[in-house]
Amino acid sequence: MIDNNIVKLAKQGDLNAISVLIQDNLEQEKIAKSELKDSYLKLILEAEQVPNQQKLVPLxxxxxxxxxxxxxxxxxxxxxxxxxxxPEWNQELEIKTRQPQEKLSNFNRGTSTPEINKNEFIEALQTFEFTSVVPYQQVLNPDLYRSNIVRLLLFLGLFPLAISSFYSNTSSLKDIAWILGIYYAFVWGIVLYKLIKPTQFSRKLTLQCVFFTAFVxxxxxxFVQQIPPFSFLYAAINSSNVISKLIGYVLGVGVLEELCKGFPIYLFLLNPGKxxxxxxxxxxxxMSGLGFxxxxxxxxxxxxxxxxSVGNLGITDHILLTTIRFISLPLIHAIWAGIVGYFIxxxxxxPSRKKPIIFIGVAISAVLHGVYNTFSNNAIGLIVMxxxxxxxxxxxxxxxExxxxxxxxxxKFPKNSP
Structure with missing residues (x-):
């Protein structure tokens, strides 16, 4: 039971009395902080569970x-x-007074509401603690950097900026192109690793496949594409006849490039029986496809x-073509080479059908590769990709399966094994 003196003090603006009066009407909630300034009362209510806003506001x-x-x-x-x-929630309440005309007069003079709004903003800011808004101690905690996803985010976000920071006028375009090519290939490598989920994984073997294809x-x-019949097939890709061009791209470019990308898989994995x-x-x-x-x-x-530089290509086309070469085509090369690797x-x-199975894998990728190259400038190429x-x-x-x-x-047919 609240003492009449408490009620009297509350009416006189005594903050402690107001708090006691409000607290008496609460159940699980407690007043964690209260403040009264310029007819503006601030209350922070706490409870083990989030205080019920719909219940407490009218109360x-x-x-x-x-x-x-x-x-x-x-x-x-x-x-x-x-x-x-x-706070999980906040709400401002209007309290009706016995002298509305006086309050309206103050409002018209611009003395009451602006002051309240200003106080509201400042007091709302004061409810936040700096270490909660900017948890710098956790940012600097070494445990944060043990997360693979955090490391990946830092690498993907900062690597190009780091290259830009260390870039100098003496750096060649070729060097920058190699660095950016490796960067984008690394991104696709992460995506493909998550997609494929290989049961046998080795960083060393991954690098072997990438660099063997790129440099060997x-x-x-x-060298091989200069030798007939491949030299004739490569020449056919410049033909104005779409059939000749398609044959050149499939049997020439497609077959040779997919064999090139599949060779390290045969060399490092299939042949040794791994x-x-x-x-x-x-x-x-x-991965071999990414190296290519x-x-x-x-x-x-x-x-x-x-x-x-000689004016044969506009800057817009240059940006678009370079983007395609570094982002889109690495994925599609990886996909075609991945199909060959899958069949290997x-x-x-x-093993009793080893050669036909490998032939099918190379044939599928070569056809997809050749058709895409033939129609890369229109919707057919996009559909093939x-x-x-x-x-x-x-x-x-x-x-x-x-x-x-x-x-x-x-x-069923073990005798066919070589």
Whole structure:
């Protein structure tokens, strides 16, 4: 039971008395902080659970209004969990007074509401603690940097900026192109690793596949494409006849480039007998494809820059083509090489049909590659690229079924094994 003296003091604006009066009407909630300034009452309510806003707002408004005092015109009410630094909700309440004309006069003179609004803003700011808003101690905690996702975010976000910071006028375009090509390939490598989830993973083998294709496979490819019949097929890609161009791109460019990208998978995994399932070889095939795309992207970026310098290519086209070379085409090269790698993995499970299985994988990728190159400047090329990605994902999803099929065939026809 509240003493009449408490009520009297509350009507006179005594903050402690007002707090006692309000607290008496509360159940689980406690007044954590109260303040009365310039007829503006601020209350912070705490409870183990978030205070019930719908219940408390009318209750407190009714309690303060019953005092019939002009000393409180507004209430700023906050509700938060016990021990928390930030309120879960807040609401401003208007308290009707017995002298509305006087209040209206003050409002018209511009003395009351602006002061209240100013106080409201400042007091709201004061409810936040600096260490909660800017938790710098946690930012500097070494535990934060043990998270792989945090490291990845820092690398992806800061690497290009770091290159820009250390870039000098003496740095060659070729050097920058290699660095950016590796950066974008690394991004796709992370994505493909998460997508494929290879059961056998080695950083060393990943780098072997990437660098072997970039620095050994491509020079070998350039040498072979000068030899007939590949030299004739490569010449056909410049034909005005779309059929000749398609044949050149499929049987020339497609076959040679996909064999080039698949060669390290055969060399490092299949031939030594290290392959046990197709997801692993699909992953390393994709990494080999990224290595191919890095070297190819550097080569074409230099050509684009030269064409810009002599006026044969506009800056807009240069930006677009360079973006495609460093971002879109590395993925599609990785996908085509991943398909070849996937079939090499199936060949490891079914050695009695090893050569036909590898032939099918190379043929599928070569056809997709050749059709895309032939129609890369129109919607057909875009459709082929989308189909390639979706086909690869489908292979990954069906891997268990394909493995089972290969194993069953091998058990049924073991005599065919070489």
């Amino acid at each position: 407190i408004q009714k309690t303060v209004t019953s005092l019939e005092t002009d000393l409180i015109t507004k209430i700023m009410l906050y509700g938060q969990k016990t021990g928390e630094s930030f 496979g491509i020079p070998l490819l350039i 392959l046990k399932e197709p997801l692993t070889s699909a992953f390393y095939g994709a 795309a890095i070297a190819e992207g550097v080569h074409y970026s230099l050509i684009y820059a030269k064409n810009v 993995g199936l060949a490891a499970i079914n 989308a189909f390639s990605i979706l086909l690869f994902v489908t292979y990954l999803r069906n891997s268990k 394909m493995i089972r099929e290969m194993q069953q065939f091998e058990e």
